[in-house]
Amino acid sequence: NAGVTQTPKFQVLKTGQSMTLQCAQDMNHNSMYWYRQDPGMGLRLIYYSASEGTTDKGEVPNGYNVSRLNKREFSLRLESAAPSQTSVYFCASRVNNLDTQYFGPGTRLTVL
Amino acid sequence: AQKITQTQPGMFVQEKEAVTLDCTYDTSDPSYGLFWYKQPSSGEMIFLIYQGSYDQQNATEGRYSLNFQKARKSANLVISASQLGDSAMYFCAMREGGDTDKLIFGTGTRLQVFP
Numbered sequence: 001n002a003g004v005t006q007t008p009k010f011q012v013l014k015t016g017q018s019m020t021l022q023c024a025q026d027m028n029h030n031s032m033y034w035y036r037q038d039p040g041m042g043l044r045l046i047y048y049s050a051s052e053g054t055t056d057k058g059e060v061p062n063g064y065n066v067s068r069l070n071k072r073e074f075s076l077r078l079e080s081a082a083p084s085q086t087s088v089y090f091c092a093s094r095v096n097n098l099d100t101q102y103f104g105p106g107t108r109l110t111v112l
Numbered sequence: 113a114q115k116i117t118q119t120q121p122g123m124f125v126q127e128k129e130a131v132t133l134d135c136t137y138d139t140s141d142p143s144y145g146l147f148w149y150k151q152p153s154s155g156e157m158i159f160l161i162y163q164g165s166y167d168q169q170n171a172t173e174g175r176y177s178l179n180f181q182k183a184r185k186s187a188n189l190v191i192s193a194s195q196l197g198d199s200a201m202y203f204c205a206m207r208e209g210g211d212t213d214k215l216i217f218g219t220g221t222r223l224q225v226f227p
Contacts, residue, residue, distance in 0.1 A: 031213055042116075042203055042217035043157075050213055058214065090157060099145040099164070099207050101215060103157035 002026055004104035006091050012110045013081045021076040021107050023091030031094040032074035033058075033101060034066060036087040043090060049074055081111040115139065116206050116218035123223050125194045132179070133189040133221045135204030141165075145207040146187040147215065148178065152200040160202075163187060194225045 007022045025032065030051050035043040035058075045058030049068040063085060065077045078085060088108050092101040117136045125131035137146065148160040163171045163178045171178040179188040191198055204218040 033213070040219055042219045043205075043215075044217070045214055048213050056213070088155065092157075094212065099212055100147070100159055100162055102159060103149075105156050108155075 004091055004093055004102055006089075006104040006107050008107060009105065010108050012112065013078075014112050015082060017081050017111075018077065018079050019081065020078075021089055021091075021109075022073070023075065023104060024073045025091075025093040025104075026072065027093060027102075028071070028096070029093035030071070030096050031101075032068065033092040033094070034064075034074070034076045035090045035092065036060065036085075037090060037106075038087050046076065046089075081109075083111045085109065086111045115208075115216045116204055118204055118218035118221050120221045121219075123221055125191075125223065125225055127196060127225055127227050128193055130190060130192045131194055131223065133191070133202050133204075133223065135187045135189065135218060137185050137187060137204075137206050139185075139206065139208050141209035143209055145212075146178070146180070147205040147207070148176070148187075148189045149203045149205065150198075150200045151203065151220070152197075157203075161189070191223075196225050196227065199223060199225045 004025045033048040034046040037043045047066040049055045052071045067075045090106050091104040094101045144165045146163045150158045161173045161176045163180050175192045177190045201220045203220045205215045
């Protein structure tokens with residue numbers, strides 16, 4: 001039982017490049033989330049998926065797309081990376097019928 | 113307006129002492145949830161404790177307790193018998209109303225435990 005896993009752990013991109021951040025959970029949770037963490041700002045919700053096949057925007061969705069591939073996997077795509085997207089990205093999943101979200105280890109992304 | 117406010121950017125505590133990390137929140141929903149997460153220097157977010165707005169008693173989890181004062185809209189985290197391993201960033205978060213899918217985070221408090 002690995003919990004929530006994320007790949008890659010680190011990534012450096014040039015402005016305009018694209019990439020996909022992968023997230024998977026093996027806890028059979030229905031809901032999954034993507035957050036970004038910037039210095040001094042706590043975590044902010046980018047997108048979430050309440051169930052397989054559904055996705056919704058969070059607080060800061062611009063510049064991102066998501067895919068809920070199946071119940072286990074929820075990916076975040078940057079189509080044309082910008083320096084403002086330099087951040088640490090966290091994936092989380094929520095225990096069914098409870099409030100608590102559990103987080104993956106994070107991906108540190110730098111856009112030059 | 114800030115929904116979650118953590119007014120202490122940094123706190124120091126001596127090992128084995130207790131420490132309180134402050135969190136105030138703002139919501140008009142009668143149903144909400146409050147959370148505390150720990151983020152050590154390694155970067156992961158670790159869930160510590162949860163308090164529901166209708167819970168009659170303050171939540172406790174081992175050395176962690178949540179001092180929930182509903183009228184004051186505060187949800188302070190109390191860590192008893194601090195350990196060196198408690199040194200980390202601590203984030204307060206809130207879930208509003210029936211929307212269990214959105215957590216709003218505060219800006220965090222950096223706790224440093226010294227020997």
